[in-house]
Amino acid sequence: MKHEKGEKSGDKYNDKYNDKYNAEMEESLDEGGGGRKNRKFSSNSKKKTCRFTSGEEDAANLTYKNPKFLSTFMTEHGKIVPRRVTGNCAQIQRKLTSEIKRARHLALLGFVSIGPNTNY
Amino acid sequence: MATTTANQIPGYETTFITKVDLSDDALKTLKDRLTGVVTSFGGEVVYGEDWGKRKFAYPIHKEVRGHYTYLVYTGKGDVVAEIERNLRLNDTVLRFMSVNLAKEFDKDVFMKEIGAGTSLKREDKAPGSENTASA
Numbered sequence: 119m120k121h122e123k124g125e126k127s128g129d130k131y132n133d134k135y136n137d138k139y140n141a142e143m144e145e146s147l148d149e150g151g152g153g154r155k156n157r158k159f160s161s162n163s164k165k166k167t168c169r170f171t172s173g174e175e176d177a178a179n180l181t182y183k184n185p186k187f188l189s190t191f192m193t194e195h196g197k198i199v200p201r202r203v204t205g206n207c208a209q210i211q212r213k214l215t216s217e218i219k220r221a222r223h224l225a226l227l228g229f230v231s232i233g234p235n236t237n238y
Numbered sequence: 239m240a241t242t243t244a245n246q247i248p249g250y251e252t253t254f255i256t257k258v259d260l261s262d263d264a265l266k267t268l269k270d271r272l273t274g275v276v277t278s279f280g281g282e283v284v285y286g287e288d289w290g291k292r293k294f295a296y297p298i299h300k301e302v303r304g305h306y307t308y309l310v311y312t313g314k315g316d317v318v319a320e321i322e323r324n325l326r327l328n329d330t331v332l333r334f335m336s337v338n339l340a341k342e343f344d345k346d347v348f349m350k351e352i353g354a355g356t357s358l359k360r361e362d363k364a365p366g367s368e369n370t371a372s373a
Contacts, residue, residue, distance in 0.1 A: 178351075183308075224253060224335055225294035225304070233295030 166205025180213055182220035185227050192218065196228045247281060249312045249343025254325055254334035255304040258291055265305070268328060272309065275320050281313030284345050285352065298332050312343050 170177045179187050191199050191206075191214055198218055201211040221227040256265060273283050289306035298304065311317070318336050325334045339348075 220335065220337070222295075224255065224306075224333065225296055225298055226292075228295035231295070234293045 168205060168207035168210055170210045171207055177210065177213075180210070180217055182217045182224065182226065185221050185233065188214070188218050188221055189227060189232050192227070192232055194232055196231050196233070246342035246344065247312050247314050248341050249284065249310065249339040249345075249348070250318050250336055251308065251310045251339055252318070252321060252325075252334060252336045253306060253308050255298070255306055255332045256328075257301060257330045257332060258303050258305055260305065260330045264330070265307070268331075269307070269309075271324060272321055275324060276311045276313050276317060279313035279315055279317035279320065281311055281317060283309060283311045284343075284348060285310040301332065304332055310339070310348065312345075 169175045170180070182188070191204060193199060198215055201208070204211075206214065218227060222229055225233075227233045256268070269286070276283055285308075287308040289308060291303055291305050293303050294301070311321075322334060322336060325331045
């Protein structure tokens, strides 16, 4: 099975039919945190600013006691949304993650679903 | 600042979940026991809140609802370990979690944050859950 250049194959690391394609993917990894996924979904939209550090939202709301607020940063299936999508800064994302995990431990949020304390 | 002392002791918060069928008296007994533990370690219970009965996001010990209680306290030494030991011994406590608040806990600052509603924002209860009297 010959893969053409640019065509997405199964698993690039096991794709022994297209070493050149793999080599290019390796190169693109150096160019700003890439890899296949970012190439496919890469958006050249304007830079997002963290809504907490810019003052739009209160960082004091980031606590496990506010599951409704925390659930806005989770998907329907209970996954934590990555920071490249929400635009959070690293510090806030770390805090958000630890608070979500605390809320999950107290069954205020779910592990595989978002839980009952939300707007969904 | 007349109320701040030179050596302030650390502050912690603990949230624990008890079974819904636990009577009010039994819950009060548990809280009194925890208060006794805190005072024995030279601290005080700064704030207590009753979040009432809530629905869980996933079943815990096959239960779907639970009664949440929130405590903020100060204490020296292994106060947290002793509180958790007491919670672990109790069969009606389903889960608990303790969080470090501050190494030098300032009660006034904390109460002000609560008053301003920024630190501890109580949300609307999940639909269908009853709300017992808050502590």
